Amino acid sequence: MSQQKMEQPHYQQKLPYDLKRANKEVYLVVRFRRESLEKIRTSCCKQIKVIEGYHGRVLGLSDDVKVYEDTASRWPSDRAMMLLQFDTEREAQLWLDSDNKFKNKDFPNPSDTLEIFRIPTRYIVQQEKDYLTICMEEMANIKDPRAMNEDYINPVAKCMDTFGVAHGCCFAPEGATGVRSSYLKKDSLIVLHRLKSKEHFENLYYSKPLEDLKKKKQTLCDSNVVVFQLNPDLKKSYAS
Secondary structure, three states: OOOOOOOOOOOOOOOOOOEEEOOOOEEEEEEEEHHHHHHHHHHHHHHHHHHHHOOEEEEEEEOOEEEEEEOOOOOOOOEEEEEEEEOOHHHHHHHHHHOOOOOOOOOOOOOOOOEEEEEEEOEEEOOHHHOOEEEEEEEEOOOOHHHHHHHHHHHHHHHHHHOOOEEEEEEEOOOOEEEEOOOOOOOOEEEEEEEOOHHHHHHHHOOHHHHHHHHHHHHHOEEEEEEEEOEOOOOOOOOO
16 A cells, blocks of 8 residues: 555535534444443443543443444444543543553453454544534555545545534544454544434435445445444433
């Protein structure tokens, strides 16, 4: 792969939400088996004050995960997600180092498949409660970074603008940082977008302009596109 880096596109028009440029904030993205949701939720509830002490917060849990593309790596069908935000990478790591659950390879179950990766934020949506649907896009094995920028990343950003998508809230051209058993491929481009709902995403995803861009993307890289709806209410039980 060429050394040329992916470049994040700028917002092109007035948007239906307010953004602020991130300072040093990071997301921790956690993927785990859906059957472990209640254990994860309970642990977070017990840890909430500790997480806040490290200037972090749980943005939400999701048992509503849908895979739209998985040519970069196979995405198991039984996965749930959690998203946390910390003010700095250091504070995120300090919390993980202090926590006796999430750093334990046997949590939530012995020899578990829980995975964590860290990704820097670029923009923070001020109307956060209205944008709880996360689209996570991984682009791996990029054949031509220049063409990727010119033929997919820039035009898809313009397309997302027209649909009111908060695109590129996270944009990591060097890939995310694996913290625990991360499934992400090295040097993948990882991008997180925020939307109002899964319907909002599908209006974009199945639109004619994006259909053409998706076909172009298939010639330039392998990709995973996963969408999940965050529930910020940690009081909601997932016990069956």
